[in-house]
Amino acid sequence: DGGITQSPKYLFRKEGQNVTLSCEQNLNHDAMYWYRQDPGQGLRLIYYSQIVNDFQKGDIAEGYSVSREKKESFPLTVTSAQKNPTAFYLCASSAVEVGGNEQFFGPGTRLTVL
Amino acid sequence: AQRVTQPEKLLSVFKGAPVELKCNYSYSGSPELFWYVQYSRQRLQLLLRHISRESIKGFTADLNKGETSFHLKKPFAQEEDSAMYYCALKPGGYQKVTFGTGTKLQVIP
Numbered sequence: 001d002g003g004i005t006q007s008p009k010y011l012f013r014k015e016g017q018n019v020t021l022s023c024e025q026n027l028n029h030d031a032m033y034w035y036r037q038d039p040g041q042g043l044r045l046i047y048y049s050q051i052v053n054d055f056q057k058g059d060i061a062e063g064y065s066v067s068r069e070k071k072e073s074f075p076l077t078v079t080s081a082q083k084n085p086t087a088f089y090l091c092a093s094s095a096v097e098v099g100g101n102e103q104f105f106g107p108g109t110r111l112t113v114l
Numbered sequence: 115a116q117r118v119t120q121p122e123k124l125l126s127v128f129k130g131a132p133v134e135l136k137c138n139y140s141y142s143g144s145p146e147l148f149w150y151v152q153y154s155r156q157r158l159q160l161l162l163r164h165i166s167r168e169s170i171k172g173f174t175a176d177l178n179k180g181e182t183s184f185h186l187k188k189p190f191a192q193e194e195d196s197a198m199y200y201c202a203l204k205p206g207g208y209q210k211v212t213f214g215t216g217t218k219l220q221v222i223p
Contacts, residue, residue, distance in 0.1 A: 031209045035213070040123065040215065042120075042215035043200065043216075044213075045210065045211065045212065045213075048209060048210060059212075090158065092158075101146070101204065102148075102160045103148075103160070103202075103211060105157050105159065106157070107157055
């Protein structure tokens with residue numbers, strides 16, 4: 001697997017600390033996404049970006065922040081305001097084209113708040 | 115607002131039996147529908163999309179706009195089909211993608 005990477009694979013954080021999850025892609029995709037995956041709840045969209053220097057809130061953006069300064073990178077910061085941050089986080093990217101845009105997913109980061 | 119519903123959390127079938135994973139959606143415009151699959155210890159990946167109208171690994175899915183459904187079907191289940199399956203919707207012309215809660219398919223030998 002290549003193309004889209006996430007780091008670290010596992011992350012531990014103390015309550016009250018902010019933490020940043022990395023997502024990088026070399027697929028030349030314009031669109032990038034952050035999802036949270038919880039058992040029984042599927043994938044819920046946190047933030048997405050359609051182009052550099054622009055991003056939109058997803059369905060569960062509260063307590064999270066993102067930036068999109070480079071096409072290749074879309075880091076996610078989990079802030080202390082996120083009430084239940086322990087989860088599996090997935091990053092994805094896709095081309096922006098008419099009809100049928102496949103999303104490519106990273107391997108994920110498992111965040112545990114201690 | 116767009117919404118995707120997968121009513122079954124777990125679907126268990128015997129090897130060789132037919133499989134149908136249900137997906138219903140709500141969206142007022144013309145959506146693009148996808149099925150993604152996550153095998154054990156692998157990344158989430160695209161299985162098929164409605165505009166391709168193709169069969170992948172024996173699976174097919176037909177978009178029924180009248181019933182707002184996009185059910186995934188396979189006539190004969192195989193053990194290697196055991197995985198988590200997600201239905202997803204993308205509004206035409208927009209990039210926000212909504213996923214269902216997923217269905218775990220368990221194929222019993």
